[in-house]
Amino acid sequence: MASSDEIPGVMPGEGPTAGKPMTVGSQMLDKGTQMLQSLKPVKQMQQHVCTFGLYSHDMNRQIETHHFVTRLSQDFLQCAVYDSDDSNARLIGVEYIVSDKIFANLSPDEQKLWHSHGYEIKSGIWLNPRVPEMLQKTELRNLAKTYGKFWCTWQVDRGDVLPLGAPALMMSPQGVNLGMVKEELLQKRNKKYKVSSEDLIKSRVDIEEPELINKNADYWKNAGKGFAIDIEESDMKRNAPFP
Template sequence: MKSFYPIIPGICTLAGATVLLLAQAGCERKPEAKSAKTKVLEAGAEALQSEAPLDSIHAHVCGFHFYSGEMGRQVIAHHYCSHLGEDMMQCVIYDSDKKDAKLIGIEYIISAKLFATLPEDEKKLWHSHVHEVKSGQLIAPRLPEAAEKELMEELVGTYGKTWHTWQVDRGDQLPLGIPQLMMGFTADGQANPSMVSARDQGYGISSEERKGKRADIPAPGVAPGADAWRQGRAVKLQAVDVEAK
């Protein structure tokens, strides 16, 4: 997977581990607006502190995810990504591209070569990107068409592992509960048309038009083990209360 740096800016395997659920009933109070003191502290930090990891982000990609085992729960996902090497990217995910967007998750993206090295149980946590690219649903907002297509050629054969920590589709005002494994669509008719249409209208683009223009992008076969939900079984996390050590 070659490194791609557009000019414009743009959880690990938990098998066998236990997670303590910290969200308590009644904790859905909306956070208060920033105070004058907080704004002053932010301004000072911006002037004096390094933001090197954030500065390495060079791509904004917008697509859609659904909760593993619950395809009816679908959300828009704005990825802001950086390369860790030729075969890996890492992305922070927001629910919009606005200044007050909520940080709702993360996604790791790896090449097919790296995916092939994963243990079978680990592969169940990863989803393919072939349909997302070929369907036109995955876009790079505001990137010139030629540059976007080059980025999509890079992503079409990759695999992603995505965890969402804020269930905004439920209307949660805070990030409650444990991380949720997310998956990507693999066929036409799965994504909610109104969700896709609303996103397209917001950017003045057409996913269907992009689909046609990407027809010449080779579609690699999906490696065994990815998109495990297609076999009728989906991975879900559970919170387990254990004795503290």
């Protein structure tokens, strides 16, 4: 199955997610294990970012995304991506973010899978909900020079109640033609968090954009082509038997 726009058939269960509602027993089990286990990786998530993702193979398909960010080093961030910031949010993908220094050392073919963040930051599309702009200004300056690779594993906008098929590569918003975020999506997000795109743009006018965005990033802008993933049957690799 390709990462396509094809709408899936009949799904098990009702509502946005397959399966029955959680029982009281399951809820009690979760509460108990939460008190006993460390959950260290989850507790390292220190930022919530709300932005938008565009499907590489069909950039007319655009979704609001919520990234919960862990910093592994000054040059590398990893994000668990959800479809909302509600308690019942669905985990729909993962994004990795690297500095321009790391990106420059990737192979050209690898670079084509990544997108830039400069426009996303400067235009106010990238938002840390409920965090004052002055608090995050230093972080935004650094992020404007980064690159991200985002794989969507659950195409909720297609109506899927399960993560189906191959993952889809996502692109970031850009200030040209297909990269523009639909106005209705942006206004809905801004209304939810009580922000103004115009105010965000003004507050970020002093953030410097990268002097040169690598031409292999945002590959669609130069090539007019995106990427879609197919799943195909393959012979299994078999290791030689142990002596």
